Amino acid sequence: MAQRRSGHVTLLDIARACGLSVSTVSIVLSKAPLSRNVAAATRDQILTTARQLGYHPDAYARSLRSRHSQTIAVLSFDLSDPFCIPVVRGIQARLDSESYLPLLMDAQTQRRLFDKYLNMILERRAEGVIVIASWVFEETNLLADIKKNHVPIVIVSRDLSRRGISSVLVDNEAGGALAMRHLRDLGHRKIAVVRGPKDLFDSEPRWIGIQRAADEAGIRLDRKLVFRLPNLVDPMSGFEGGLKFAQQMLASKRPFTAVLAFDDLTALGVVRGLSEAGLRIPEDCSVVGFDDVLPAAVATPGITTIRQPIKEMGTRAANWMLEALDAREQGREAAPRLHRSTPELVTRMSSAPPPGKRVKKR
Amino acid sequence: MAQRRSGHVTLLDIARACGLSVSTVSIVLSKAPLSRNVAAATRDQILTTARQLGYHPDAYARSLRSRHSQTIAVLSFDLSDPFCIPVVRGIQARLDSESYLPLLMDAQTQRRLFDKYLNMILERRAEGVIVIASWVFEETNLLADIKKNHVPIVIVSRDLSRRGISSVLVDNEAGGALAMRHLRDLGHRKIAVVRGPKDLFDSEPRWIGIQRAADEAGIRLDRKLVFRLPNLVDPMSGFEGGLKFAQQMLASKRPFTAVLAFDDLTALGVVRGLSEAGLRIPEDCSVVGFDDVLPAAVATPGITTIRQPIKEMGTRAANWMLEALDAREQGREAAPRLHRSTPELVTRMSSAPPPGKRVKKR
DNA sequence: TTATATTATTCAAACGATTGAATACCAAGC
DNA sequence: GCTTGGTATTCAATCGTTTGAATAATATAA
Numbered sequence: 001m002a003q004r005r006s007g008h009v010t011l012l013d014i015a016r017a018c019g020l021s022v023s024t025v026s027i028v029l030s031k032a033p034l035s036r037n038v039a040a041a042t043r044d045q046i047l048t049t050a051r052q053l054g055y056h057p058d059a060y061a062r063s064l065r066s067r068h069s070q071t072i073a074v075l076s077f078d079l080s081d082p083f084c085i086p087v088v089r090g091i092q093a094r095l096d097s098e099s100y101l102p103l104l105m106d107a108q109t110q111r112r113l114f115d116k117y118l119n120m121i122l123e124r125r126a127e128g129v130i131v132i133a134s135w136v137f138e139e140t141n142l143l144a145d146i147k148k149n150h151v152p153i154v155i156v157s158r159d160l161s162r163r164g165i166s167s168v169l170v171d172n173e174a175g176g177a178l179a180m181r182h183l184r185d186l187g188h189r190k191i192a193v194v195r196g197p198k199d200l201f202d203s204e205p206r207w208i209g210i211q212r213a214a215d216e217a218g219i220r221l222d223r224k225l226v227f228r229l230p231n232l233v234d235p236m237s238g239f240e241g242g243l244k245f246a247q248q249m250l251a252s253k254r255p256f257t258a259v260l261a262f263d264d265l266t267a268l269g270v271v272r273g274l275s276e277a278g279l280r281i282p283e284d285c286s287v288v289g290f291d292d293v294l295p296a297a298v299a300t301p302g303i304t305t306i307r308q309p310i311k312e313m314g315t316r317a318a319n320w321m322l323e324a325l326d327a328r329e330q331g332r333e334a335a336p337r338l339h340r341s342t343p344e345l346v347t348r349m350s351s352a353p354p355p356g357k358r359v360k361k362r
Numbered sequence: 363m364a365q366r367r368s369g370h371v372t373l374l375d376i377a378r379a380c381g382l383s384v385s386t387v388s389i390v391l392s393k394a395p396l397s398r399n400v401a402a403a404t405r406d407q408i409l410t411t412a413r414q415l416g417y418h419p420d421a422y423a424r425s426l427r428s429r430h431s432q433t434i435a436v437l438s439f440d441l442s443d444p445f446c447i448p449v450v451r452g453i454q455a456r457l458d459s460e461s462y463l464p465l466l467m468d469a470q471t472q473r474r475l476f477d478k479y480l481n482m483i484l485e486r487r488a489e490g491v492i493v494i495a496s497w498v499f500e501e502t503n504l505l506a507d508i509k510k511n512h513v514p515i516v517i518v519s520r521d522l523s524r525r526g527i528s529s530v531l532v533d534n535e536a537g538g539a540l541a542m543r544h545l546r547d548l549g550h551r552k553i554a555v556v557r558g559p560k561d562l563f564d565s566e567p568r569w570i571g572i573q574r575a576a577d578e579a580g581i582r583l584d585r586k587l588v589f590r591l592p593n594l595v596d597p598m599s600g601f602e603g604g605l606k607f608a609q610q611m612l613a614s615k616r617p618f619t620a621v622l623a624f625d626d627l628t629a630l631g632v633v634r635g636l637s638e639a640g641l642r643i644p645e646d647c648s649v650v651g652f653d654d655v656l657p658a659a660v661a662t663p664g665i666t667t668i669r670q671p672i673k674e675m676g677t678r679a680a681n682w683m684l685e686a687l688d689a690r691e692q693g694r695e696a697a698p699r700l701h702r703s704t705p706e707l708v709t710r711m712s713s714a715p716p717p718g719k720r721v722k723k724r
Numbered sequence: 725t726t727a728t729a730t731t732a733t734t735c736a737a738a739c740g741a742t743t744g745a746a747t748a749c750c751a752a753g754c
Numbered sequence: 755g756c757t758t759g760g761t762a763t764t765c766a767a768t769c770g771t772t773t774g775a776a777t778a779a780t781a782t783a784a
Contacts, residue, residue, distance in 0.1 A: 007512050008487070010770055021734050026772060034773085037731050054510055056484040060431065061770035064422045064739045080451065082656070085442045092468065096475075101482055104466035106454065113458075120463055122418040125370070148416055150369050239660045268660040275662045294444070295657040298601045298630040300637045372740055383764050388742060396743085399761050423740035426769045 009053045017049050018042075025050075029057065063125065072100045072321055073126035075117055077133040079106035081235050082264075082293035083310060087132050087156055090314020098322060100127070109135075109233055118146065128152045128321045134201045152324035152334065154317045158201045161338035166324070168316050168339045170308040172202050175343035176209025179260055179288045179306050182345055184217040187353045188258040188286065192225035192249050194242060194270065196262040199231050203262065206290065210260060224254050235265050242269020250277050257285060257354035264289035264296035267303050271350065282352035292346055302348030309341050316341075371415045379411050380404075387412075391419065425487065434462045434683055435488035437479055439495040441468035443597050444626075444655035445672060449494050449518055452676020460684060462489075471497075471595055480508065490514040490683045496563045514686035514696065516679045520563045523700035528686070530678050530701045532670040534564050537705035538571025541622055541650045541668050544707055546579040549715045550620040550648065554587035554611050556604060556632065558624040561593050565624065568652065572622060586616050597627050604631020612639050619647060619716035626651035626658035629665050633712065644714035654708055664710030671703050678703075 011029070015022045020042065027034045028046045035043070063069045074091055076084045088104065095102050103126060107114040121129055122145065129146055134157045143153055143165065154166045161167045183191055193210060196203030214221055227245040232238055242261055246269065249256060259274075261267035267289030271281050279285050281301055289296050292307035316339060327334040373391070377384045382404065389396045390408045397405070425431045436453055438446045450466065457464050465488060469476040483491055484507065491508055496519045505515055505527070516528045523529045545553055555572060558565030576583055589607040594600055604623055608631065611618060621636075623629035629651030633643050641647050643663055651658050654669035678701060689696040 008770090012770080022771080023734055023736095023773080024732085026770095027733090030772075032773080034732095037733095039732065042732080054507065056481070056511075058426070058487060058770050059482075059485040060422045060426045060487060061739090062772075064420070064426055064741090065770080065772045067739070069422065079441075080447045080656075082444075085447075088468070089442065089470070092470070101486075104468070106450065106466070108451070108454070119418070120421075123421040124463075125420060125422060145416065149418075235656065236659075265660060268662070272660070272662045272664075294442075294597065295660050297598075298627060298634070298657050299661040300630070300634045302634075370740095374740080384741080385743080385764055385766095386762085388740095389763090392742070394743075396763095399763090401762065404762080420740055423769090424742075426771090427740080427742050429769070 008058065009055045010058070011055075013053055014046060014049050014055060017053065018045050020046070029055070069125040069127055070099050070101060071103050071124060071126045072318075073103045073105060073117075073121040073124070073129045075105045075107060075114070075121070075129060075131045075133075077107050077114070077131075077135055078109045078234065079104075080108075082295060083157075083291055083308075084132055086293075086310035087314035087317075090311035090316075091130060091318040092314075093311070094315045094318035094322070100322075114142070118142070121146065121151070122149060126151065128154070128325055130317050130321055131155045131158075133158055135199060150328070152321060152328065154320050154324070156313055156317050159338065161336050164336045166317075166320050166334075166337045168313050168320070168341070170202075170313070170343050171340040172205035172343075173209035173212070174340075175290060175306040175308070176206035177213035178209075178343055178345050179290065180210045180213035180219075181217070182304070182347070182351065183258045183260065183286060183288060184213070184219060186258075186286065186351060189219055189354075190225075190254075190256045190258070191219065191221065192245075192256045192259045193221060193227070194245050194259065194261045194266050195226065195228045197229045197231045206262065222254055222256070224252050225249060225256055229262055229266065238263055238265035239269040239272075242266035242271075243273040244269075246270045246273025247277070250274070258351070259285065259287045261287060261289050264291045264293050264303055264305055267305070267350070268295060268299055271299070271301075271303070281350050284355055286351040286354070288351055297348075301350045304348045304351035305346050307344045307346045309344070313341055370420065371417045372420070373417075375415060376408065376411050376417060379415065380407050382408070391417070431487040431489055432461050432463060433465050433486060433488045434680075435465045435467060435479075435483040435486075435491045437467045437469060437476070437483070437491060437493045437495075439469050439476070439493075439497055440471045440596065441466075442470075444657060445519075445653055445670075446494055448655075448672035449676035449679075452673035452678075453492060453680040454676075455673070456677045456680035456684070462684075476504070480504070483508065483513070484511060488513065490516070490687055492679050492683055493517045493520075495520055497561060512690070514683060514690065516682050516686070518675055518679050521700065523698050526698045528679075528682050528696075528699045530675050530682070530703065532564075532675070532705050533702040534567035534705075535571035535574070536702075537652060537668040537670075538568035539575035540571075540705055540707050541652065542572045542575035542581075543579070544666070544709070544713065545620045545622065545648060545650060546575070546581060548620075548648065548713060551581055551716075552587075552616075552618045552620070553581065553583065554607075554618045554621045555583060555589070556607050556621065556623045556628050557588065557590045559591045559593045568624065584616055584618070586614050587611060587618055591624055591628065600625055600627035601631040601634075604628035604633075605635040606631075608632045608635025609639070612636070620713070621647065621649045623649060623651050626653045626655050626665055626667055629667070629712070630657060630661055633661070633663075633665070643712050646717055648713040648716070650713055659710075663712045666710045666713035667708050669706045669708045671706070675703055 011022045011025050015025045105117040157169050159167045195207050229241040259270045267287050289303045289305040292305045296303035324334040373384045373387050377387045467479040519531045521529045557569050591603040621632045629649050651665045651667035654667045658665035686696040
């Protein structure tokens with residue numbers, strides 16, 4: 001384990017140990033085309049000495065020279081949101097077989113950190129950026145710096161395709177409608193709704209879908225039973241919002257037999273609020289969420305929800321990124337794309353026919 | 363936005379645009395000591411041109427030269443485990459003010475990925491590694507390669523201090539005892555236990571603490587009501603294990619009024635299993651978890667649990683890392699340390715006195 | 725025997741930044 | 755007029771790797 005001035009073993013160390021030049025060693029260790037006419041004996045000698053000395057090529061030197069960082073930045077707006085991890089998993093799954101390293105960054109819902117990481121992405125010469133963000137945050141020129149440097153971008157959970165950025169997200173409107181239709185099918189007519197916060201992209205289309213399906217079913221939504229979450233700072237605030245609004249619903253004395261929540265955490269908050277008031281879920285009131293994240297699945301009763309194919313969305317984003325990188329390699333510029341994944345109803349235990357209308361079993 | 367052969371703006375671009383040498387530009391932009399005797403006019407000119415051209419220093423070139431990657435790797439055994447994120451948050455919180463970038467890596471409970479990332483850590487010349495791992499995985503020489511290269515290591519959630527690695531973890535034994543004493547205080551005598559899997563470091567000490575507290579309270583644990591989780595592959599398997607064992611408990615026909623679960627996900631599984639059989643939590647049976655992760659807090663009933671100060675543990679780990687880096691800077695080698703955080707009982711709604719023993723309110 | 729190819733290895737110039745040493749300029753001191 | 759001492763800027767080497775071009779040694783063809 002020969003150590004030199006720097007703590008790490010370099011090509012030069014190996015070259016010296018073998019009595020060869022740095023070039024030869026490099027050619028062999030990086031499996032360059034030329035290595036096919038390096039004598040087998042020499043090759044073996046280099047390989048074994050490298051192993052003995054514990055050689056690890058310096059990614060910095062290599063990237064500097066080769067002009068490839070082999071890095072794809074994954075900038076998440078909030079890693080503590082259970083939504084993000086499956087996206088990341090999907091990305092990792094696709095990137096695992098490639099030689100790219102996903103560079104995970106967590107903006108923690110803070111604009112300052114978002115900017116800071118954007119800057120690091122540029123400095124670290126990431127070859128592409130996958131952004132997981134539902135924020136609106138006046139993003140007009142947030143990603144401008146990235147685009148200016150011709151770094152391909154793919155965004156998950158937000159439609160920026162008209163700004164020229166490839167986007168993959170769930171069909172929120174269809175999802176909202178799906179949730180509403182599920183409640184209608186069960187026989188509910190009086191439905192409370194907790195809408196998402198203003199600065200979240202998903203909020204509006206989901207609400208539109210809900211209204212559309214309500215109209216189609218001839219259900220009139222009681223304005224007093226429609227709430228709107230304040231801006232979220234972390235996943236817990238969705239829960240707390242749901243809890244608070246559940247109390248308000250009850251306090252309003254308006255009749256309702258089901259609650260359609262903006263997302264799963266909100267739904268869990270609603271369940272808590274209603275339960276504390278002595279209501280049983282789903283016997284006295286149904287609750288439906290959105291997303292299908294882990295906490296919704298492991299709660300009891302399990303939350304009926306609209307599933308986003310989260311992991312698949314991540315994989316798709318990674319796939320597009322690889323294609324964009326390929327295109328750029330060939331001098332082309334990949335055209336921005338848009339994909340709306342189809343949401344899916346996951347029926348768990350938090351929804352059932354309204355009280356006094358037990359038509360289906362359970 | 364002058365682009366050169368590489369897509370990025372370099373010092374040379376700025377130097378040319380200003381009619382100065384690369385050195386001067388570098389000195390100004392990197393705020394080197396020499397910059398104090400660069401004429402103010404020159405300085406301004408450089409600064410504004412840099413901004414205009416959209417200059418971002420190349421981290422690779424800089425690190426290669428300065429021999430500092432400004433990177434601390436954070437290798438998590440499974441990011442989808444709700445335990446990991448708060449640790450990461452704690453690390454980020456401490457590192458945010460420093461110029462170090464946390465390089466997040468997710469081994470997804472796969473040995474192969476763990477190795478792969480370990481290798482990347484070396485290649486990317488991370489200056490330190492914080493490992494979040496409770497695995498046993500015959501780690502004898504897993505981290506050997508890292509140590510050989512004199513990269514400081516701090517491990518979270520595992521005691522490797524006798525192997526010379528600084529370790530911060532919760533006092534599992536105290537936590538186990540705390541949980542048991544809580545149930546005893548409520549009046550429980552017949553308690554089922556779901557032990558952790560063999561290859562998880564936490565399993566044994568928690569079990570020891572539970573037994574110790576049971577002994578002290580004169581509680582005899584019914585062997586038929588003690589279960590052991592199989593090895594976990596993801597957070598859901600804890601849930602499924604709890605669910606399955608709850609069914610076995612009931613099938614065994616042995617009497618019990620409380621369940622002490624290995625962790626929160628397991629506790630949630632137990633709650634589900636008992637609920638499906640018609641038992642009410644906590645009226646008919648109490649359930650206690652361990653860790654205090656998000657799903658335990660947002661479930662209804664909220665899970666009574668033993669809280670680990672997870673974020674603080676992350677912060678401490680980061681702090682030690684910075685100190686170790688400092689020490690190394692000065693040629694010293696920081697001595698390995700060990701900290702056992704004090705666990706704390708968080709009383710929620712899943713625990714209450716046993717049926718027929720309603721002594722306390724509620 | 726000389727030219728030509730093939731095989732095995734090395735030279736040397738990058739990549740983009742940093743930095744100790746060098747240079748040029750100019751004023752002041754003797 | 756020559757040194758001394760700032761001030762302002764540049765030279766040139768360096769970090770560890772890659773790679774097109776060059777070289778050397780050997781084998782094959784003419």
